[in-house]
Amino acid sequence: xxxxxxxxxxxxxxxxxxxxxxxxxxxxxxxxxxxxxxxxxxxxxxxxxxxxxxxxxxxxxxxxxxxxxxxxxxxxxxxxxxxxxxxxxxxxxxxxxxxxxxxxxxxxxxxxxxxxxxxxxxxxxxxxxxxxxxxxxxxxxxxxxxxxxxxxxxxxxxxxxxxxxxxxxxxxxxxxxxxxxxxxxxxxxxxxxxxxxxxxxxxxx
Numbered sequence: 485x486x487x488x489x490x491x492x493x494x495x496x497x498x499x500x501x502x503x504x505x506x507x508x509x510x511x512x513x514x515x516x517x518x519x520x521x522x523x524x525x526x527x528x529x530x531x532x533x534x535x536x537x538x539x540x541x542x543x544x545x546x547x548x549x550x551x552x553x554x555x556x557x558x559x560x561x562x563x564x565x566x567x568x569x570x571x572x573x574x575x576x577x578x579x580x581x582x583x584x585x586x587x588x589x590x591x592x593x594x595x596x597x598x599x600x601x602x603x604x605x606x607x608x609x610x611x612x613x614x615x616x617x618x619x620x621x622x623x624x625x626x627x628x629x630x631x632x633x634x635x636x637x638x639x640x641x642x643x644x645x646x647x648x649x650x651x652x653x654x655x656x657x658x659x660x661x662x663x664x665x666x667x668x669x670x671x672x673x674x675x676x677x678x679x680x681x682x683x684x685x686x687x688x689x
Contacts, residue, residue, distance in 0.1 A: 507572045508605045510536040512634060513661055514598040528666055531598055533658040534637045538607075540565050542637060543646060543654045558651045560644050563636055570629045575604050575612040583614035583626070601665055602630065613668070 514532040519525070536542040540563040547557075597618045604612040621631035646654075 505576070506607050507538055507568055507575075508607045509538070510568065510571065510633070511603040511605075511657075511661055512637060513601045513658070513665060514638075515601070515662075515665070516598055528662050530658060530662060532638060533654070533661065535654065535657055536563055536568065536637070538568065540568060543650060544637065544640075545651075545654055545658055546638075558646050558654060559640075560646045560650070561640055563633070567629065567633050567636065571604060571633060574629055578612075578626075580612050580614050583616065600634065601661075601668075603661065603664075615669075 512532070512534045513530055516529045516531070517526045518529045520527045530545075530547070532544070532546050534542055534544040541560070542563050543558065543560045545558050599615055600617055600621075601615045602613065606612075616627060616630070618631075618634075621627040621634065
């Protein structure tokens with residue numbers, strides 16, 4: 485009887501460990517830093533935010549126009565579970581610093597696109613975090629599955645628009661991720677000092 489109880493306990497514990505080791509959500513944000521209206525400080529300007537759960541259900545807020553005039557639109561759809569499984573496998577066997585450090589080595593190269601931040605959360609409470617860009621993902625095979633995931637999320641041609649309740653929920657998630665990103669970026673990627681207003685000049689080309 486004791487042996488049976490011990491066996492059942494081991495099975496239950498193993499099952500809990502496996503579940504806790506699963507991906508809970510995958511968040512992606514594409515963004516720039518721009519000066520605010522009075523040019524006194526840098527502001528995070530989010531172009532795209534998505535959140536995908538363990539089942540592949542994805543909700544997106546996307547903005548295509550300049551921040552002064554654009555309106556975001558939200559949509560939802562499902563992503564192939566296989567992509568999530570591949571990300572889960574790679575993040576379990578990789579060091580997140582090796583992903584994030586790649587940006588530092590190529591930061592001086594010419595690139596005009598947005599910065600892209602990933603946050604993969606596990607049910608255990610752990611997270612896998614890194615920042616990259618489209619140019620790096622395209623050239624480095626290490627990012628192959630992340631590039632495939634990013635393209636799947638951003639290039640979906642048959643999205644379903646979600647209601648106002650879900651929009652507000654996703655907006656709150658985006659706002660939280662923006663605050664997290666600003667804190668993270670300020671710690672790991674120091675911002676250059678802003679010029680004095682008197683030093684800023686605009687010229688016609």
